[in-house]
Amino acid sequence: MTNRPTNRPTPPSRAPRSGSPSTQAPQQTAGQPTEGRADSSEFFAQQAASQNQEVLIRKRKRSHSKRKKRIRVALVVLVVVALVGGGTAWGVMSTIKAGEGAIHEASQAEDIQTAENAVAYDEGKTVKYNGHTYALNENMVSICIIGFDRTAPAEVGEKAGQADAVMVMALDTETGEATAIGLPRDSMVEVGEFVGSAFIGLDKMQLCLAYSYGDGRETSCQYTTTVASRVLYNMPISYYFALDLSGVGPLNDAIGGVALTPLQSIPNTGIVEGQDTVLFGNNALRYVQWRDTSVLTSSLDRQARQVQYIKAFAAQALGMAQGNVGTLLDLFNTAGEYSITNLGVSEFGYLATSVLSSGITSLNVTTLPGEMQQGEKYAEYYLDKNAVYETVLDVYYRQVD
Numbered sequence: 001m002t003n004r005p006t007n008r009p010t011p012p013s014r015a016p017r018s019g020s021p022s023t024q025a026p027q028q029t030a031g032q033p034t035e036g037r038a039d040s041s042e043f044f045a046q047q048a049a050s051q052n053q054e055v056l057i058r059k060r061k062r063s064h065s066k067r068k069k070r071i072r073v074a075l076v077v078l079v080v081v082a083l084v085g086g087g088t089a090w091g092v093m094s095t096i097k098a099g100e101g102a103i104h105e106a107s108q109a110e111d112i113q114t115a116e117n118a119v120a121y122d123e124g125k126t127v128k129y130n131g132h133t134y135a136l137n138e139n140m141v142s143i144c145i146i147g148f149d150r151t152a153p154a155e156v157g158e159k160a161g162q163a164d165a166v167m168v169m170a171l172d173t174e175t176g177e178a179t180a181i182g183l184p185r186d187s188m189v190e191v192g193e194f195v196g197s198a199f200i201g202l203d204k205m206q207l208c209l210a211y212s213y214g215d216g217r218e219t220s221c222q223y224t225t226t227v228a229s230r231v232l233y234n235m236p237i238s239y240y241f242a243l244d245l246s247g248v249g250p251l252n253d254a255i256g257g258v259a260l261t262p263l264q265s266i267p268n269t270g271i272v273e274g275q276d277t278v279l280f281g282n283n284a285l286r287y288v289q290w291r292d293t294s295v296l297t298s299s300l301d302r303q304a305r306q307v308q309y310i311k312a313f314a315a316q317a318l319g320m321a322q323g324n325v326g327t328l329l330d331l332f333n334t335a336g337e338y339s340i341t342n343l344g345v346s347e348f349g350y351l352a353t354s355v356l357s358s359g360i361t362s363l364n365v366t367t368l369p370g371e372m373q374q375g376e377k378y379a380e381y382y383l384d385k386n387a388v389y390e391t392v393l394d395v396y397y398r399q400v401d
Contacts, residue, residue: 095345095346095349096346096349096350096353097350098346099344099345099346099347099348099349099350099351100173100350102344102346102347103141103173103347103350103351104141104173106141106236106238106239107138107140107141107142107236107238108236109123109124109125109136109138109234109235109236110234110236111234112124112125112136112233112234112235113233113234114127114129114233114389115129115233115385115386115389117129117130117386118389124136125138127393127397129389129390129393132399132401133399133400133401134393134397134398134399134400135397135398135400136396136397137172137396137397137398139172139173139174139175140170140171140172140173140235140395140396141170141171141173141239141351142168142169142170142171142229142235142236142237142238142239143168143169143171143237143239143240143241143343144166144167144168144169144221144224144225144228144229144237144239144240144241145165145166145167145168145169145180145240145241145242145243146163146165146166146211146221146224146240146241146242146243147163147164147165147166147242147243147245147288147306148160148161148162148163148164148211148216148220148242148243148244148245149161149164149244149245149246149289150216150244150246160211160212160213160214160215160216160217160220161211161212161216162185162206162208162209162211162212163185163207163208163210163211163220163224164185164208164245164289165185165288165303165306166182166183166185166207166208166224166228167180167181167182167183167310168180168181168183168228168232168235168237169181169241170235170395170396171351171354171355173350173351173354174354175358175360176354176355176356176357176358176359176360177358177360177364178314178355178360178363178364179363179364179365179366179395180307180310180311180314180363180364180365180366181232181366181367181368181391181395182303182306182307182365182366182367182368183207183228183231183368184207184299184300184303184367184368184370184372184381184383185206185207185208185299185303186206186207186208186299186372186378186379186380186381187206187207187231187368187370187381187382187383188204188205188206188207188380188381188382188383189204189205189206189207189227189230189231189383190202190203190204190227190230191203191204191205191206191207191209191210191213191223191227192210192213192223192226192227193213194213194214194223197219206378206380206381207224207227207228207231210223210224210226210227211223211224217340218340218342220242221240221242221340221342222240224240224242225237225238225239225240231368231383231388232388232391232392232396233388233389233392235392235396239341239342239343239347240340240341240342241339241340241341241343242339242340242341243335243338243339244338244339245285245288245289246285246338247334247335247337247338247339248284248285248288248289249280249281249282249284249285250334250337250338251313251331251334251335251338252279252280252281252284252285252313253280253281253284254330254331254334255313255316255317255320255327255330255331256316257278257279257280257284258278258279258284258309258312258313258316259276259277259278259279259312259316260276260277260279260308260309260312261274261275261276261277262274262275262277262287262305263301263304263305263308264301264305266283266286266287266290267290269283269286269287270283271283271286271287279309284309287305287309288302288305288306288309289302290302296372296374296379297372297379298379299379299381300372300381303367304367307365307367310363310365311362311363311365314362314363315361315362315363317331318355318360318361318362318363319361321356322356322359322361328352328356332348366391366395368383368384368387368388368391369383369384369387369388370382370383370384370387371384
């Protein structure tokens with residue numbers, strides 16, 4: 001786990017006050033030329049001038065940084081104006097403000113769980129773990145990202161298919177830093193079982209099956225999101241974004257294709273392991289969807305490709321958005337046809353503002369560690385609980401000692 005740096009930069013030293021021991025000119029001694037005192041005074045005058053200049057430079061840098069952030073916010077506002085259609089900048093700012101309130105209200109932590117060897121204080125908002133103290137970062141908002149395939153046949157007794165991919169996007173709304181946490185679909189976790197809409201209990205099974213107990217739409221997304229939150233020690237995840245995998249190609253092409261170095265060769269695509277390529281259309285879909293089911297670790301191999309692809313996609317999309325925030329509008333509009341989400345325009349506007357105003361152009365990606373085993377019938381992935389908790393601390397907390 002990466003410990004976050006906690007030492008603040010040493011503030012610049014102030015110019016010494018006149019008359020203090022460090023600023024008094026040296027006493028003239030017998031035989032010492034009088035210009036020695038003048039040289040000393042000139043030296044301190046130069047030091048003070050230099051420090052004043054440094055202060056001015058720092059102020060200008062801070063002012064420039066704030067000005068750039070205001071410009072980025074203004075650009076995002078223009079995008080959302082276009083998004084809502086016919087709106088005014090004032091109205092859009094009100095919409096974004098409403099989104100901020102909704103996001104923070106939905107992201108309040110409740111019933112936080114901790115690892116067995118951690119000590120919790122303040123209802124889990126402060127914890128001691130392995131000799132260090134961590135405080136919950138209350139600027140975090142999480143979205144459960146779900147990949148599903150409407151064309152895949154459901155198993156007998158299922159109303160919906162299974163989730164092909166599950167990730168949690170954790171965004172720090174203060175810094176704009178974003179981390180995608182990959183949850184392997186075969187993770188053996190507690191999943192809620194339902195008969196119709198009636199909850200009948202929890203049972204340990206593959207994470208991907210949580211989706212199958214719903215309706216293939218909002219209910220399936222909510223069930224999957226609940227399980228994802230439980231895996232991450234009840235970190236609040238109030239939002240979901242589910243993408244039908246048939247939308248991968250159109251989204252991919254909306255940013256001009258995605259360049260990467262394939263981790264695996266994909267049959268009948270021309271995609272060759274280790275050979276740089278730019279993915280377009282159906283090849284992008286095949287790269288994130290294909291797996292060889294005869295191989296025990298095939299779902300992990302596929303997830304590694306999905307993680308690689310998402311990181312490359314995000315880098316290109318965010319980079320383009322810094323120069324043309326209309327990129328976000330294109331992606332939002334394109335995704336609408338293929339997605340299910342409870343993120344409204346106000347929440348989207350606020351999150352877009354948080355990311356773009358911070359100048360973030362990349363995405364941190366991690367996958368929960370564990371071990372794949374062959375079960376009686378299907379592959380079973382057993383999470384490393386300590387490593388999962390350390391991921392939670394790394395993403396959602398700040399080390400304070």
